[in-house]
Amino acid sequence: GQQLNQSPQSMFIQEGEDVSMNCTSSSIFNTWLWYKQDPGEGPVLLIALYKAGELTSNGRLTAQFGITRKDSFLNISASIPSDVGIYFCAGRSLGGSQGNLIFGKGTKLSVKP
Amino acid sequence: KAGVTQTPRYLIKTRGQQVTLSCSPISGHRSVSWYQQTPGQGLQFLFEYFSETQRNKGNFPGRFSGRQFSNSRSEMNVSTLELGDSALYLCASSEQGRGTEAFFGQGTRLTVV
Numbered sequence: 001g002q003q004l005n006q007s008p009q010s011m012f013i014q015e016g017e018d019v020s021m022n023c024t025s026s027s028i029f030n031t032w033l034w035y036k037q038d039p040g041e042g043p044v045l046l047i048a049l050y051k052a053g054e055l056t057s058n059g060r061l062t063a064q065f066g067i068t069r070k071d072s073f074l075n076i077s078a079s080i081p082s083d084v085g086i087y088f089c090a091g092r093s094l095g096g097s098q099g100n101l102i103f104g105k106g107t108k109l110s111v112k113p
Numbered sequence: 114k115a116g117v118t119q120t121p122r123y124l125i126k127t128r129g130q131q132v133t134l135s136c137s138p139i140s141g142h143r144s145v146s147w148y149q150q151t152p153g154q155g156l157q158f159l160f161e162y163f164s165e166t167q168r169n170k171g172n173f174p175g176r177f178s179g180r181q182f183s184n185s186r187s188e189m190n191v192s193t194l195e196l197g198d199s200a201l202y203l204c205a206s207s208e209q210g211r212g213t214e215a216f217f218g219q220g221t222r223l224t225v226v
Binding site: 033035040041043044045048088090100102103104105106 | 158161217
């Protein structure tokens with residue numbers, strides 16, 4: 001089946017540093033979504049991307065929909081302690097189950113003050 | 114607008130029992146999807162309902178079922194519970210499900226003992 005490879009699995013960074021994480025797919029996607037999940041809570045949508053090459057920002061967060069339509073990345077600039085959490089990418093493929101989001105395994109971010 | 118509401122938040126059941134979880138989507142959203150989240154498998158798609166009809170289904174056994182009511186509220190049912198069904202069950206709503214953002218509830222933490 002379709003798989004999403006998300007990397008890195010975890011990151012330990014100093015407050016103020018920039019963060020970059022990415023997802024690659026074995027097939028073409030028409031939608032990429034980035035979520036953040038805190039312990040015991042549901043994922044919160046950060047950024048949605050719908051077009052190859054699209055670059056979208058949400059405050060200190062920036063995400064891009066790769067030109068090949070098989071990848072996406074998320075950057076967080078000037079990290080702060082509240083950025084701690086697990087970040088998930090999710091994609092929706094061109095054909096097949098349009099309502100079905102496929103998720104990466106997540107990137108666990110730890111920020112040292 | 115109120116967000117996605119899932120009830121109950123926590124549930125403990127015994128192996129062999131059945132359980133029903135409830136999800137109220139964001140007002141105006143007609144698509145409701147269900148996901149199972151476990152540490153080992155991550156977030157996996159269960160099924161999607163749109164206008165009271167199941168539109169997509171993931172690779173889960175028939176013990177997992179769902180339905181959607183005319184007000185878009187959805188329930189999922191798991192019969193003959195197994196220990197491996199212990200997970201966070203997440204519901205996501207979107208306006209139409211296809212090519213639109215999905216917003217998650219806080220989830221129901223199910224523990225099977």
